Amino acid sequence: MTYAIELSRQRRVPLFQVEQEVLGYDHTRVAGLILEKWNFPSLLIQMILYHHSPLKARSPLEPAIINVANIVVTTLRFGDSGNRFASSFEKSVWDVIGLPPSIFNPSIKQADRQVYEILNAFRLDNMNHL
DSSP: OOHHHHHHHHOOOOOOHHHHHHSOOOHHHHHHHHHHHTOHHHHHHHHTTTTSSSGGGOOOOOOOOHHHHHHHHTTOOOOEEEEOOOHHHHHHHHHHHHHOGGGGGHHHHHHHHHHHHHHTTTTOOSSOOO
């Protein structure tokens, strides 16, 4: 995994793409297997399995929402799962969500305020956030 992270950074590509190449599977598959073993609901498993490719899911809405959220937090460098490079937004994925593009910027600003408030409430406001 360390090699996959380093290769992702060198190539400047999303980690899940390199995981597939290096390991033969990616984190979505591992999570899906664990969630199946633990008898999680099918919809939740689908959300995890297809958050990098929501249009392949039986019900693409929820994975599409996770996809967009994942791209946003990766792009804004909020948190660090080892992945430094986000996929590009796909118009077809955004279309599945059904929200107007004009909602995007106000939503990001709202999320930034809420994250700051949460960090402040737990006295973690000296940490880097959006």
